Amino acid sequence: RSKHEEIELVSLEEFYREAPAEISRPAVTLSEPHQQTLARLDWELEQRKRLAEKYKECLTSKEKILKEIEVKKEYLSSLQPRLNSIMQ
Numbered sequence: 001r002s003k004h005e006e007i008e009l010v011s012l013e014e015f016y017r018e019a020p021a022e023i024s025r026p027a028v029t030l031s032e033p034h035q036q037t038l039a040r041l042d043w044e045l046e047q048r049k050r051l052a053e054k055y056k057e058c059l060t061s062k063e064k065i066l067k068e069i070e071v072k073k074e075y076l077s078s079l080q081p082r083l084n085s086i087m088q
Contacts, residue, residue, distance in 0.1 A: 009040045019043040 009015070016024055023043050029036035 004037070004041055007041075007044065009044055012036075012040075015040055015043060 010018070016026060019039070023039055023046065025035070025039060029039045
């Protein structure tokens with residue numbers, strides 16, 4: 001058994017529908033199961049790379065938003081003493 005058999009790949013229909021022609025190569029892969037498996041694994045790798053990049057972007061965005069929230073919390077916490085001094 002090969003390790004790739006443990007990976008759950010997208011269905012063949014979805015693979016041929018979504019994968020670019022330079023990866024899916026239907027003229028070759030439809031008649032050769034080995035080439036088809038290699039192409040599907042390549043497509044899986046490309047998708048995972050894209051998702052990893054998107055994940056990194058989301059983490060960066062999350063960190064930025066958390067910093068903004070912290071700055072706003074600090075501003076709001078300093079606002080109450082200033083309001084109290086104005087009221088007095």
